[in-house]
Amino acid sequence: MYKLRDYQQQAVANVIKFFQKRREPAVIVLPTGAGKSLVIAELARIANGRVLVLAHVKELVEQNYEKYKSYGLPAGIYSASLGKKEGIQKVIFGGVQSVARAADDFFNNFSLLIIDECHRVAEEGATQYQEVIKKLQDRNPKLFILGLTATPFRMGLGWIYEYSQTGEIKTEKKRFFKQCVYELPLSYMIKNKFLTVPIKVDIPVTCYDFSALTEKDGAYTISEVEEILKSQKRLTPLIIKNVIDITDRYNRQGVMIFSATVKHAQEIMTYLPNGEARLVVGDTDIKERNEIVNDFKERKFKYLVNVSVLTTGFDAPHVDVIAILRPTESNSLYQQIIGRGLRLSSEKKDCYVLDYTGMGHDIFAPEITDKRPRKDTVPVRVECPQCSFENDFWGYADDEGNIIEHFGRKCRGATQHPQTFEIQPCGFRFRFKLCHACGSENDITARECEKCKAVLIDADTKLKQAKLSKNAHVLTPDRITFEERIDKNSNPFLEIRYYDFDGQYISEAHFFNHPSSIKKFNINFLRSHLRRPELAVDLQTPKDVIRFKLLFRLPAFVIARKQDKYWKITEKVFAEELAR
Numbered sequence: 001m002y003k004l005r006d007y008q009q010q011a012v013a014n015v016i017k018f019f020q021k022r023r024e025p026a027v028i029v030l031p032t033g034a035g036k037s038l039v040i041a042e043l044a045r046i047a048n049g050r051v052l053v054l055a056h057v058k059e060l061v062e063q064n065y066e067k068y069k070s071y072g073l074p075a076g077i078y079s080a081s082l083g084k085k086e087g088i089q090k091v092i093f094g095g096v097q098s099v100a101r102a103a104d105d106f107f108n109n110f111s112l113l114i115i116d117e118c119h120r121v122a123e124e125g126a127t128q129y130q131e132v133i134k135k136l137q138d139r140n141p142k143l144f145i146l147g148l149t150a151t152p153f154r155m156g157l158g159w160i161y162e163y164s165q166t167g168e169i170k171t172e173k174k175r176f177f178k179q180c181v182y183e184l185p186l187s188y189m190i191k192n193k194f195l196t197v198p199i200k201v202d203i204p205v206t207c208y209d210f211s212a213l214t215e216k217d218g219a220y221t222i223s224e225v226e227e228i229l230k231s232q233k234r235l236t237p238l239i240i241k242n243v244i245d246i247t248d249r250y251n252r253q254g255v256m257i258f259s260a261t262v263k264h265a266q267e268i269m270t271y272l273p274n275g276e277a278r279l280v281v282g283d284t285d286i287k288e289r290n291e292i293v294n295d296f297k298e299r300k301f302k303y304l305v306n307v308s309v310l311t312t313g314f315d316a317p318h319v320d321v322i323a324i325l326r327p328t329e330s331n332s333l334y335q336q337i338i339g340r341g342l343r344l345s346s347e348k349k350d351c352y353v354l355d356y357t358g359m360g361h362d363i364f365a366p367e368i369t370d371k372r373p374r375k376d377t378v379p380v381r382v383e384c385p386q387c388s389f390e391n392d393f394w395g396y397a398d399d400e401g402n403i404i405e406h407f408g409r410k411c412r413g414a415t416q417h418p419q420t421f422e423i424q425p426c427g428f429r430f431r432f433k434l435c436h437a438c439g440s441e442n443d444i445t446a447r448e449c450e451k452c453k454a455v456l457i458d459a460d461t462k463l464k465q466a467k468l469s470k471n472a473h474v475l476t477p478d479r480i481t482f483e484e485r486i487d488k489n490s491n492p493f494l495e496i497r498y499y500d501f502d503g504q505y506i507s508e509a510h511f512f513n514h515p516s517s518i519k520k521f522n523i524n525f526l527r528s529h530l531r532r533p534e535l536a537v538d539l540q541t542p543k544d545v546i547r548f549k550l551l552f553r554l555p556a557f558v559i560a561r562k563q564d565k566y567w568k569i570t571e572k573v574f575a576e577e578l579a580r
Helices: 006-021 036-046 058-069 096-100 119-124 128-139 186-191 222-231 235-249 262-271 286-297 331-339 459-468 515-529 542-547
Strands: 026-029 050-055 076-079 091-095 110-116 144-149 161-164 177-183 197-200 254-258 277-280 303-306 319-324 350-355 378-383 390-397 403-406 414-416 423-425 472-475 479-486 492-499 505-511 557-563 566-573
Touching (some): 036 058, 050 128, 091 096, 096 128, 119 144, 222 262, 459 566, 492 542
Parallel strands (some): 076 091, 197 350, 254 303
Antiparallel strands (some): 378 390, 557 566
């Protein structure tokens, strides 16, 4: 019988604690190599009532079944691919395709459903997973549902669950899985020597340019990827030559190459040594695929090329080179791919990661929900001034890691009641749009006020209307200046000028001679212009503002409207407000 590691035992304990209070679908997030099958086995072993463990491929069904059997306990398999359809044991390990077609009486008397690679439930929507879940819930209204995955963030969808046990709201959208009750970072596994050390090799040759894909919202299509690869076809032979050179020079044992499409994989195969490479794609016959994988594990060839089929349920500990030639939608998927080379083996001390995508993913970086605003931004950790939760946002930092600017909008922190597990979001907004009707704070891209439902004009519409108006002027600022001046009544005021590239400017004046004037300045200028809005304080004089001028940022556009003989600034539009 296997002995659970501390983190595996903690994951099991967290599941039990959560299900004692809530009957909502929950998630465990464990990186590749963390032993998901052992956690599944332990939960199935201690469960009161019958347990169904679902997976989408026979390799996972078999792997999970074997781990459970190692406890010396009986279990059944319900999978056409494995040639068994057993349904009377306490614990059943099934393939979702086969279980979905099972007779109605198969679904009786289950207390726990465990779904391996559970991100597929959220991705596929009303398909076989949902069909199985509905049949189980109809017959077992008190059913508990637990999912396990290494990739909880999916491109085009976002997070597959709503709340994390770390105290973070992952998404405000409704998800099938409500809470992640345990998450283990990849860095923990490597630091504690449960996985091999990955070494990201600086590539001396060129990389593909997939920037056109990262600049669009949503998942990208095969045709879009193929179009990019077609325009950069001359790069592939150079890249493969580099992979071979590194493999030979450093005497590497096993190389997995992750290609973007079937056409791409077939092209890659033409540049690899004869007899030393095999290809696995989605359409590869199951029997042939098994033979290829087994031959690779037995080291009968060195290079295994695949197209999106060996990111899960694959274990070849001798792999010591991962070559990534495909765009990856998220950091968690990138980490999962690298995980194929991090299994421990007595014959290797590290695994080379050769990344030819130029997408800038980091092996250890957190997954940031927001779209990356600019290519040169980096992950920064920002503490909320209201609840002290540390948010991961995109931003800029100096060489010592001090934050210069960030693009976070709303704190994702939340508190959870220790008894009821009810969640209370913090809700603090770093940047916001004020409703003209009720004064409530809204997200900067909101089209409707959350509180009073008044229509809010978006930034793009404001710009379009201003450009069409004879009485409006739109300036694209190149620089900003701050000067203290004196009015005709000897009152000091602050003049702020916005200059365009031609040296033309428009200005605004702010007085500080009354508490209401200071408040007005803070609302109209300070919060929106600060590179770090959480540091906002009440500045009392023009000199205070001038002293902190380096903390302020430029708007993307300034809109001014004619009032009598003068231009008055009425709106400012910042980059994050614009549609991309």
